[in-house]
Amino acid sequence: MVAVRDNRRMLGKLAVVAVGMFAFGYALIPIYQRICEATGINILSLSERQVPGVGAAGKDAKLPANTQIDYSRTITVEFDANARGPWEFKPEKRSIVVHPGELATVMYEFRNVQSRRMTAQAIPSYAPNQASAHFNKLECFCFNQYTLEPGETKRWPVVFYIDPKLTKDVKTITLSYTFFEVGGKAPAAPAGSVALAAGQRLS
Template sequence: MNDAVLTETAASNRQTLRRLLVVALLMFGFGFALVPMYEKICEVTGARNVFLPDDVSTQNTQVDFSRKVSIEFDANVQRLEWTFKPVEPYLDVHPGEMTQVVYEIRNTLDRPVTGQAVPSYGPREAAQYFKKIECFCFQQQTLGPGEVRRLPVVFVVDPALPKSVNTITLSYTFFEVAGTRKNPG
């Protein structure tokens, strides 16, 4: 191969090299151009507008806002020298809504007493729809002499509660737990 041909080939090789390098650089830029293109395509096609927050409802769909149920709180003691009462006597709640109420107990005796609360419901068929998530009745409560305690109940009324039930009475009765009394001295 003579020198003239070699030089000519080398020159055209360099030209091809430059062109291909430009293509490579443009494609590097194209990678970044895909970012605004993607956002635009999502916006135009309505697939998703990445600039808007997701359209997720903040409303709790599990709560039935169309009706209210009255909950009456009742408190009794059985052969026990405690005072026991709800802080609020009644409350209106939506079915499905999580609610917390507080009961107050006071041990009027001068010795520690262990008691256990037992719940009951009126009407009786409401019991299966009344879901207690947290309740002082889940454990025995031991109060020192003259101690006062405020105890929570967290509950949800199942939205499946029959329409005929407008009022539920939640009634607790505290019993002293047998065999826990310590003989003085």
């Protein structure tokens, strides 16, 4: 009888230990998140999420999810498109409003209206100039050259976030792209047109 009581007592202790270990493991995730929020580490979380339609090949791409967003500020991001040639190039939206640190996506559409194949690439520029150091693109068609068949249309994403360290006096950023055909002389970044766009609100 003594041995049976000892075994039951030991079994009870083991059950308590098992429950305590489970509770501790379950609490680790919120504890870790609280530590990250308190210390300010992990501007971009190591956890990943799927963003449909992102990627040069049109496949889903994994992007880090934002964990640090400055909800006290908003920045208007305007999108401009300049086509140096006989083709159509435009953003899906003229502007969006984002919070610093917030992940955002805007689509650009390009159409080759010529009767021949062409290869082209885009050059980005920013206004005001100091915004370029804080405009972080995770995915952009400007990273590569693209070949389009006659009459072919492509839609490409720009996935970005604005660093919260951007000075608070910047309320509007204009992202401008100049699309030019590869093989010809690459034009300079359209600084004049961007400055104009920064001073005039796009409709």
